[in-house]
Amino acid sequence: MTLVNIIGSGKMARGIAVRMLHGRQPVHFLGRNGEQTRALVESLGAGATGGSVGDAIDGSVVFLAVPHSETRSVVLEYGDGLKGKIIVDISNPVDYATFDKLTTAPGTSAAEETAALLQGQADVVKAFNTTFSATLEEGAVAGQPLDVFIAGDSETAKRQISSLVAAGGLRPIDVGPLRRSRELEAFMLLVMGLQVNPEHDRYNWNTAVKILP
């Protein structure tokens, strides 16, 4: 059993927790809004616990379920508290005002920025940026289990996240080193651009990115 820590108590925190609990892994939320965190814990029932951002972290896996713009302050606030952990970056660094560009510099990615902040003290894995929160609760779209694309430079860390994903009823796909996050993040700019485009009314926030068969 792996204690899965999730920083944040919003939509993705909930969706990821639902899959982890499905796989019988306990989850611990570190929220900045106590009331929201408590309500989330209560709604999920057995296996879910909560605390506050800044609390010491037990367990080796930490999901950053905060906006990309906030990753830096969260990582810096924890400092050495993240040493030796597997940090899962789920963010989509998209300019949400226009859906026309990424907010990262060319030649890098949000996940690589996170790794640079951690200065090699923790293993960063990119995962879950291609799954939408509502679809995670179901775990499937159109009867097909969601694919979770996983990038990272530590094979051990990727294996651990892959097994959590599989236990949660989803299909993990290792796409290679952490620099593949550039493609995962850029692809979601394209997908979200379709979702907000009224000409494509069949694409919405309940669609999924999946490789078939």
Ligand SMILES: NC(=O)c1ccc[n+]([C@@H]2O[C@H](COP(=O)([O-])OP(=O)(O)OC[C@H]3O[C@@H](n4cnc5c(N)ncnc54)[C@H](OP(=O)(O)O)[C@@H]3O)[C@@H](O)[C@H]2O)c1
């Ligand atoms: N929504 C999706 O379908 C989806 C899909 C794939 C990836 N993502 C990525 O997942 C991440 C979370 O998205 P979301 O949709 O779950 O957003 P959300 O519902 O707005 O939740 C964000 C959470 O982050 C917390 N937070 C914000 N700034 C913080 C800070 N400085 N310190 C501590 N906590 C902070 C918020 O706390 P408060 O409630 O107090 O503001 C909230 O609990 C983003 O990086 C997004 O790109 C989202």
